[in-house]
Amino acid sequence: xxxxxxxxxxxxxxxxxxxxxxxxxxxxxxxxxxxxxxxxxxxxxxxxxxxxxxxxxxxxxxxxxxxxxx
Numbered sequence: 879x880x881x882x883x884x885x886x887x888x889x890x891x892x893x894x895x896x897x898x899x900x901x902x903x904x905x906x907x908x909x910x911x912x913x914x915x916x917x918x919x920x921x922x923x924x925x926x927x928x929x930x931x932x933x934x935x936x937x938x939x940x941x942x943x944x945x946x947x948x
Contacts, residue, residue, distance in 0.1 A: 879928070879930040879932075879935075880930065880935075881929040881930055881942055882929075882930055882931060882934045882935065882939065882940040882941070882942055883925065883926070883929050883930060883931055883934070883940075883941055883942060884940075884941040884942045884943055886941065887926075887931075887941040888926040888929070891922040891923070891925065891926045892922070892923065892926050894919070894922055895919040895920070895922040895923045895926075898915045898916060898918070898919035899916070899919055901915075902915065902916055902919075929942075
């Protein structure tokens with residue numbers, strides 16, 4: 879897959895995932911809402927690691943900086 883995530887996007891996703899993990903494992907969030915947030919947190923971590931967000935593809939979005947040739 880073509881990479882479409884920049885460094886800032888990856889860092890923000892990882893920080894959000896860590897916050898959700900912390901809130902879930904300390905019991906601040908729980909139940910169905912907690913499980914849904916955990917699923918999103920795992921997705922955020924996975925997309926950050928591979929550098930591609932599948933939702934960006936059909937929308938034609940990219941936060942990755944383009945390299946200037948020259």
